[in-house]
Amino acid sequence: MRGGRSCQRGWSGRLGRPLAVHLPGAPALEVDRVTVLYDGRPALEDVSFRLSGGERLAIVGPNGAGKSTLLKVVAGVLQPSSGQVRIRGEDPCGHICIAYLPQRTEIDWRFPVTVLDVVLMGRVGRLGLFRRPGARDRALVREALEAVGLSDLAGRQIGELSGGQQQRMFIARALAQEAELVLLDEPLAGLDAPSQEAILKLLELLRARGVTLLLSLHDLDIAAQHFPLVLLLNRRVVAFGPPQEAFSPEKLVEAFGGKLRALPEAGVIVTDPCRTREGEDASAG
Numbered sequence: 001m002r003g004g005r006s007c008q009r010g011w012s013g014r015l016g017r018p019l020a021v022h023l024p025g026a027p028a029l030e031v032d033r034v035t036v037l038y039d040g041r042p043a044l045e046d047v048s049f050r051l052s053g054g055e056r057l058a059i060v061g062p063n064g065a066g067k068s069t070l071l072k073v074v075a076g077v078l079q080p081s082s083g084q085v086r087i088r089g090e091d092p093c094g095h096i097c098i099a100y101l102p103q104r105t106e107i108d109w110r111f112p113v114t115v116l117d118v119v120l121m122g123r124v125g126r127l128g129l130f131r132r133p134g135a136r137d138r139a140l141v142r143e144a145l146e147a148v149g150l151s152d153l154a155g156r157q158i159g160e161l162s163g164g165q166q167q168r169m170f171i172a173r174a175l176a177q178e179a180e181l182v183l184l185d186e187p188l189a190g191l192d193a194p195s196q197e198a199i200l201k202l203l204e205l206l207r208a209r210g211v212t213l214l215l216s217l218h219d220l221d222i223a224a225q226h227f228p229l230v231l232l233l234n235r236r237v238v239a240f241g242p243p244q245e246a247f248s249p250e251k252l253v254e255a256f257g258g259k260l261r262a263l264p265e266a267g268v269i270v271t272d273p274c275r276t277r278e279g280e281d282a283s284a285g
Helices: 067-075 115-127 135-147 163-177 193-208 220-226 249-259
Strands: 029-038 041-051 056-060 082-086 098-101 181-185 212-217 229-234 236-241 260-263 267-270
Touching: 029 067, 041 067, 041 082, 041 229, 041 236, 056 067, 056 220, 067 098, 067 181, 067 212, 098 163, 115 135, 115 163, 135 163, 163 181, 163 193, 193 212, 193 220, 212 220, 229 249, 236 249
Parallel strands: 056 212, 056 229, 098 181, 181 212
Antiparallel strands: 029 041, 029 082, 229 236, 260 267
């Protein structure tokens, strides 16, 4: 498999891996002709786009479109087969400003850690592996837990949380991290409507803090209502821009193919019956 290497993020020069710097005037995120191959098959092909600081992007596409793969490449978890990702002008490796929240199905919820432990992990990048958190670190963690409404559950084991609480915990970790770029992979999958609304309100908190946000979704209505920019993806970029432009019937048919029915008067209906789990197909991301 190509595209399977991951970078090693460093904390400081004393560990031999200096932190990445932010170049003045560079975009918050630039994805330049990125291709990812799995066993010779493309999961992403020639994907390019850029975001300025504080912009919010919903990545939408059918199952197997490469949404999870794209987020992993931006996070530095996965190296592209070709092309390049730049965060503020530099490779993702070494950045402590990136918070990546994978799909809930990728987490071992039996792992014996508490909500407080997970949120405190957001400070590790700034502290280093061997330094104990100080008063400011603990204050930021408390503020983050309060902001997402989990202060009373700080000592709860993570597997005892509901799906919505688990997502709120990860958002708290991003807040404690003081992240500037937050990547969320299907954070609304499997949640009921009230839990989805709670998560969307917390994303407004990130917006108010000037955080650049990328979020993968299957729901076109949520993308159109809550995100000023959308990336319609099916391995390649089908459309990138405001939802009223990107979600034209022609572009949606191009992205979803036989999984979409176009209705002349009522707009479009998208169905994605081939989903094998929450989020992406395991073979194609």
